[in-house]
Amino acid sequence: QSVLTQPPSVSAAPGQKISISCSGGTSNIGTYSVSWYRQFPETAPKLLIHDNDQRPSGIPDRFSASQSGSSASLDISGLQSGDEADYYCATWDSSLSASVFGPGTKVTVL
Amino acid sequence: QTQLHESGPGPVKPSQTLALTCRVSGDFVTNGIYYWSWIRQHPAKGLEWIGYVFFSGITVYNPSLQSRVTISTDTSKNQFSLRMTSVTAADMGIYYCARSLPYGARVGRAPAYDSWGPGTLVTVSS
Numbered sequence: 001q002s003v004l005t006q007p008p009s010v011s012a013a014p015g016q017k018i019s020i021s022c023s024g025g026t027s028n029i030g031t032y033s034v035s036w037y038r039q040f041p042e043t044a045p046k047l048l049i050h051d052n053d054q055r056p057s058g059i060p061d062r063f064s065a066s067q068s069g070s071s072a073s074l075d076i077s078g079l080q081s082g083d084e085a086d087y088y089c090a091t092w093d094s095s096l097s098a099s100v101f102g103p104g105t106k107v108t109v110l
Numbered sequence: 111q112t113q114l115h116e117s118g119p120g121p122v123k124p125s126q127t128l129a130l131t132c133r134v135s136g137d138f139v140t141n142g143i144y145y146w147s148w149i150r151q152h153p154a155k156g157l158e159w160i161g162y163v164f165f166s167g168i169t170v171y172n173p174s175l176q177s178r179v180t181i182s183t184d185t186s187k188n189q190f191s192l193r194m195t196s197v198t199a200a201d202m203g204i205y206y207c208a209r210s211l212p213y214g215a216r217v218g219r220a221p222a223y224d225s226w227g228p229g230t231l232v233t234v235s236s
Contacts, residue, residue: 090157
């Protein structure tokens with residue numbers, strides 16, 4: 001049971017924009033920065049966003065993110081079939097004294 | 111480009127010790143900037159952070175695993191390792207080593223993992 005909450009699944013047609021939410025509390029997202037990861041089946045997660053809204057080199061600007069209060073969200077615009085994957089948020093939790101991940105959201109392109 | 115690659119001895123028997131190694135290329139475990147972490151993923155489940163080691167030897171572990179886990183570096187081989195004692199079936203899953211960007215709890219900056227190994231499957235079976 002994660003301290004972070006994500007919707008199990010999100011789906012949309014190609015070209016659409018989706019948002020994936022990540023909800024937490026004051027001991028985690030309310031205090032610490034959020035990172036986002038994409039994971040294809042049978043592969044390791046890949047960093048998409050760090051420090052709430054910063055894209056590493058090579059990540060297209062179709063991926064954007066924000067954080068407000070104890071929640072964060074990842075937006076994917078111009079959805080493509082290649083975006084079908086699991087997406088995870090992560091942060092630090094001071095109550096647990098641990099790095100924590102959300103349960104993941106499966107994105108389906110219709 | 112930094113690359114990480116996990117390796118291990120294969121299946122582990124219950125109650126035995128799991129030992130994994132992460133070989134690092136394109137960077138150095140002594141660079142004094144990044145943290146070197148282990149993260150695992152249970153089958154069809156989410157990701158669980160195990161802990162990290164810093165070049166100075168400082169380690170931080172997930173409190174839920176702290177009593178059974180040791181992470182260390184071998185600077186001569188540019189690698190870091192995970193030892194987990196008294197394994198059970200609950201420890202089965204894919205184990206990843208990862209590099210974490212600099213972070214600081216005092217400034218509200220959480221770890222972010224920018225390089226990952228491909229992962230290694232750990233099975234626990236008698």
